[in-house]
Amino acid sequence: MAKPLHTMDAPKTIRARKGSKISTFVIVGLILVGVLITAGSCFAGYMRYTSIMEKMYNDKAYEIAYSAMNDIDAELLDEWYTELRAAKTDEEVAAVSEQIQADPEYQRELAVLTNLRDNMGCNYVYIADQKDETGAVTATFLYMMDAENPNDAYPPFVPGDKGKMNESFLSDSEYIYETGGRPDNYFYSHSAFGYNTSAIAAIQNDEGKVVAVLGVEIAMSNLARARTQYILSTVIISLLITAIMVLIYSSLVKRKLLEPITAIIKETNSFVENGAEASAQLAAVSTDNELEDLAMAIFSMEKNIKGYIENLTQVTKEKERIGAELGIAAHIQSSMLPCIFPAFPERDEFDIFATMNPAKEVGGDFYDFFMVDDTHLAIVMADVSGKGVPAALFMVIGKTLIKDHSQPGQDLGTTFSKVNEMLCQANSEGLFITAFEGVLDLTTGDMDFVNAGHEMPFVFSNETGFKPYKIRAGFVLAGMEGMRYRGGSIHLNPGDKFFQYTDGVTEATNADNKLYGMERLERILNVTANYRPNEILPLVKEDIDKFVGEAPQFDDITMLCLEFKKRMEV
DSSP states (O other): OOOOOOOOOTTOOOOOOSSOHHHHHHHHHHHHHHHHHHHHHHHHHHHHHHHHHHHHHHHHHHHHHHHHGGGOOHHHHHHHHHHHHHOOSHHHHHHHHHHHHHSHHHHHHHHHHHHHHHHHTOSEEEEEEEEOTTSOEEEEEEEEEEOOOTTSSOOOOOTTOEEEOOGGGHHHHHHHHHHOSOOSSOEEEEETTEEEEEEEEEEEOTTSOEEEEEEEEEEOHHHHHHHHHHHHHHHHHHHHHHHHHHHHHHHHHIIIIIHHHHHHHHHHHHHHHTTSOOOSGGGGOOOSSHHHHHHHHHHHHHHHHHHHHHHHHHHHHHHHHHHHHHHHHHHHHHHHSOOOSSSOTTOOSEEEEEEEEOSSSSOSEEEEEEEEETTEEEEEEEEESSOHHHHHHHHHHHHHHHHHTOOTTOOHHHHHHHHHHHHHHTOTTOOOEEEEEEEEETTTOEEEEEEESOOOOEEEETTTEEEEOOOOOOOOBTSSTTOOOOEEEEEOOTTOEEEEEOHHHHTOBOTTOOBOHHHHHHHHHHHTTTSOHHHHHHHHHHHHHHHHTTSOOOSOEEEEEEEEOOOOOO
8 A cells, every 4th residue: 555645239230030039939938838827727636636536535435434334243353363363373374264264254244345345336345453463553464354356366365364554554553553543644555456545444342442444445547537537628728728828919919019129120220321310210100118118219319329429439539549648658657767677787786676567557656766876875665645647747746856855965854854845835636645765875784764654664684584674654745744754774784685665565455355465475575585686576476466366456566675785895
């Protein structure tokens, strides 16, 4: 037993299609909807019809089973089962079985079951017990009697025969033996005996003890045939309705959708072929829906598009002119920065290298290095707030002022104080500059410096490697008049290196909005510490690019590296 379980490049014209994809799409969509509705209807009807009919058949089986209870002697059945279980060998069981079958009372009750099967349209009527020697309910039937079915080739069961039931029904059998009542589940079987529903009714003695069960099985072949006929009729009716809907709706689609679209396509082609000259053909489109609004919108667009084309031509020319001028400005800016290396090929006391990668065509970062006199080398690193042309122009002013006011023997704090006053006077855009300047005495290795809000540099020595050199950051240049700047000093030994940069290095951002940072910069500097300056900077830039990946560059990236090789002899 088992439980039931399009893009288009102007000025190409739009070519009319031989077949309408919209009508095909609508028809296919309607067919799919019809198929889905049919399938849903069939499934829902199948489940509901099956549920009702299975209950009806099962209820009928129980009615038959209960009607036979009055003719069953439960006390006698209990005695017969006691005799069967007392037999130990197959021979003894066979002998007890023959004795029971010879009993006139057994023949009477078997005749009742046979008569019930013949008159009530049952497939099988039998009495069996599911208890073992210990009294536990099992999935094994121990048959007592079975009404013969002449329509199958199987002999009826006799007392002592055994058979198996589906163990998934075991809990229902336990319920029957414990309560004597009818379980909530229906018993069904798909087996060699056919598709049947079963009633399993408890046979109780006078004391209310369940001594056996009476099984009645009714064939449900008529149910299967009725379900098949229902599904076929549902499918045929649904397909007919779908076909009618497709015909009606495709006609509406052609009249209300395809013909207006065809008119719009023809007018669009005419507009392209006639040099952007609008006509009044679209005004004839009348659909009382959004397509009419679309036709009017295209007609209005055509009347204005010619003027847009003329304006676009002028804007394109202006953009090309500005792009060419920005290219010239970028070339001029790069030529203003020291860009010939080695910078001082005749000097063997130091080696210097610098790079600047602007975020736009022109940038606001700048670096500079120059000889203040024969024994002093000045380096400058600065970053102008903002981007583009205004920052680039302010950069030129700042670079020029710093270089012009860097005089031999002059305190760098005084230099920045003077430069700040001049920049404040010429700062109509409200820009400011972070700047660092250092002047290295080539005879001693002492470097005087001044810092106006700029990044702290990295200093390399053989003992410590590259380490950030913490210096006091003063106020930015051009930020406020009357500022006074104080300088500082650092000593470099032969072999030491000095690395300065702008915040575009440490604030380079990847796609996850993470910053490159001081720690990564320190790590790559120490990896390349033994390289020359012109080798260190490209490797640092390569590491930054690897970190940033495909993320855009938002700030200028400027770096300078100075190596103090030996003291100058005087």
